[in-house]
Amino acid sequence: xxxxxxHQQLFDNYSRYYESxxxxxRFKHQDLVVLLDKFKKNNILxxxxxxxxxQKRDIYLLKAGTGKTKILLWSQMHGxxxxxTMALLDIFNFLTANDELNTFREKxxxxxTVYFVPMLNPDGAEPFERRTAQCIxxxxxxxxxxxxxxxxxxxxxxxxxxxxxxxxxxxxxxxxAGATRNPATITFLAPPIDAQNTINDVRKRAxxxxxxxxxxxxxxxxxQVGRWSDEYEPRAFGENMQKWGTSTILVESGGYPNDPEKQxxxxxxFIVLLDAFYQIAxxxxxxxxxxxxxxxxxxxxxxxxxxxxxxxxxxxxxxxxIIHNETTVGSSFYYSGQIYDWGDLSVFYxxxxxxxxxxxxxxxxxxxxxxxxxxxxxxxxIAELLQQGYLAVQIDQITxxxxxxxxxxxxxxxxxxxxxxxxxxxxxxxxxxxxNGKIRYAVVNGFLHKVEP
Numbered sequence: 266x267x268x269x270x271x272h273q274q275l276f277d278n279y280s281r282y283y284e285s286x287x288x289x290x291r292f293k294h295q296d297l298v299v300l301l302d303k304f305k306k307n308n309i310l311x312x313x314x315x316x317x318x319x320q321k322r323d324i325y326l327l328k329a330g331t332g333k334t335k336i337l338l339w340s341q342m343h344g345x346x347x348x349x350t351m352a353l354l355d356i357f358n359f360l361t362a363n364d365e366l367n368t369f370r371e372k373x374x375x376x377x378t379v380y381f382v383p384m385l386n387p388d389g390a391e392p393f394e395r396r397t398a399q400c401i402x403x404x405x406x407x408x409x410x411x412x413x414x415x416x417x418x419x420x421x422x423x424x425x426x427x428x429x430x431x432x433x434x435x436x437x438x439x440x441x442a443g444a445t446r447n448p449a450t451i452t453f454l455a456p457p458i459d460a461q462n463t464i465n466d467v468r469k470r471a472x473x474x475x476x477x478x479x480x481x482x483x484x485x486x487x488x489q490v491g492r493w494s495d496e497y498e499p500r501a502f503g504e505n506m507q508k509w510g511t512s513t514i515l516v517e518s519g520g521y522p523n524d525p526e527k528q529x530x531x532x533x534x535f536i537v538l539l540d541a542f543y544q545i546a547x548x549x550x551x552x553x554x555x556x557x558x559x560x561x562x563x564x565x566x567x568x569x570x571x572x573x574x575x576x577x578x579x580x581x582x583x584x585x586x587i588i589h590n591e592t593t594v595g596s597s598f599y600y601s602g603q604i605y606d607w608g609d610l611s612v613f614y615x616x617x618x619x620x621x622x623x624x625x626x627x628x629x630x631x632x633x634x635x636x637x638x639x640x641x642x643x644x645x646x647i648a649e650l651l652q653q654g655y656l657a658v659q660i661d662q663i664t665x666x667x668x669x670x671x672x673x674x675x676x677x678x679x680x681x682x683x684x685x686x687x688x689x690x691x692x693x694x695x696x697x698x699x700x701n702g703k704i705r706y707a708v709v710n711g712f713l714h715k716v717e718p
Contacts, residue, residue: 271369271543272481275536282362282535284354289526290347291596294322294387300354301325301383309361309374315382316417319398322387324417329360332376334545337427337511338538339382339418342403342434342502344389344396345593348518348527349433352534353383359539369543376546380425385414393593405498407505418502422509429474429545430506430513431538432456435527438520439569439588442491443562446614449491451482451533452517452564456503457495464555470512473553477544478514479561482537486521492561493517514541520568522616569605571713572615576698577625578688584610585626587694587711594665602694602711619698619713624705627697628686629656635680636660639667647675651707651716656695657684674707674714 286300304312304327315326340349360370373379384390388398396402397412406415422430440449455471457463464472479490493515498504506513516537518530544550569586576585585607589600606613632655636642642658657676671677676695678684686695694711697704707714 271366272484272536272540274366275539276485276532278366279355279532279535281364282355282358284351284358287351287354288528289596290351291393291593291598292347292390293596294384294390297325297350297384297387298323301327304357304361307361310357315421317413318386318388319413320388324385324387324414325383326421327357327381327383328378329381330374330376330378332374332378332546334377334429335425335427336377336379336429336431336542336545337382337421337425338380338431338433339385340433341384341386341390342414342432344386344391345393346395346435346518347390348435348531349516349534350383351531352538353381355531355535356538357381359535372546373539373542377542379542380421380427382418382421385418404502405500407502408500415502422506422511427511429470429541430511431541432503432506432513432515433534434515434517436493436517436519436564437566439566440491440519440564441567441614442489442564444565444567444612445488445562446568447489448520448522448568448616449517449564450486450489450519450521450530451537452491452493452515452519453479453561454493454495454503454515454517455558456501456507456513456515457497458504458508460497462495462497467510467512468507469555470550471507471514472555472558474512474541474544474550475514475561476553476555476557477550478537478541479557481540482533485533485536489521490561491519491564492558493564520616567613569610569613569615570617571602571694571708571711572610572613572618573621573698573708574610574618576621578607583607584613585688586610586613586615587708589711597666599665600710600712602708604688604690604692604694607688607690617713619706621698623700624698625700626688627654627699627704628688629695629697629707630654630686631656631684632658638662639671639677642671642673642675642677647673648717650675651714652704652718654697654704656686656697656707656709659684674709676709
């Protein structure tokens, strides 16, 4: 299907609607409250408190439009999955704007009524953790309803009886679109209603809409759309929403090169969701066949953050796959590079790859002098230390915040930590790569640095 002008205009003019006060994923509930405050008296977008979390934080419901077709969206069911929440803020700005896209906007507002729950799990969002304050995965609580947040969502579905539902999540950045090197930047699913993968009229509408959304978003991320596993999970909200009569679409925000805060993926969510509203408003999705849905490549976990191929480790030649784990510190985070796998990784790929055919792994050394503060490290001749085989420095005082901000190409640890440069699955990714005995690269905390002679 040819890309409509609306999609391109949304893409080109996105900066107009971008909510610039939220640029990072680890914003808090109070940050959201401030941003939603401007919609309390808005004529187009109403804002109200619909319930409270386990820790008594307000959960908000926003409503736009007056049409007969109802749409319900919920984001951040998992507290550490905030990409779509950011996109919803941009959508709120779009829906309340007045510009040359009014025809598109007014079609949505006149034919549909859209309900948004932009942060369903505010307690989990506070520490940026998946589960609720009760340590329950809310997306496995659709039947028992042990959490107040799950009860709220179930009640909304019961009271509003939405025709369509959008379950908005983030997924691991290491998934690919099929057996390719392409990250699954956006992933869709029409959740099954039973273990037999039955397609009733409710699920059929979700599948048809996904077919159309996939065709349109391919223009911006060709071959980077995946399909989530349709293995039936009877406890999940997606499956049960579908069974309760709401045509439900799962949207997962995955990975994209050089987008650690998922700002480009946020933009894609903005386009996908507004596209969905418009296709629902015009009912154009009803013309789509079902077969293209199964042609969307399934998600496969085939990406590392760094993949070093054909490197010699003692007497073996192996591939080394490294991932960057995130540790949250307040509103920021730092990476912990880990050797996730090694051996024959010929069917895997990396966001960054290095052919190590002429290289050999060498363990690094700990700088013998303990330093006081991180500023002392910056004054060291780091390039020379790397050439001499020193890979880590101990300092007496280092805060979690300093771990998030320093960009020095040497591993910095506290005086209480031990340094181990041994290679192995599950170990920290800190080692050298040598060629004919000379150090060519340093892998520091999972990141590759070229060592200049």
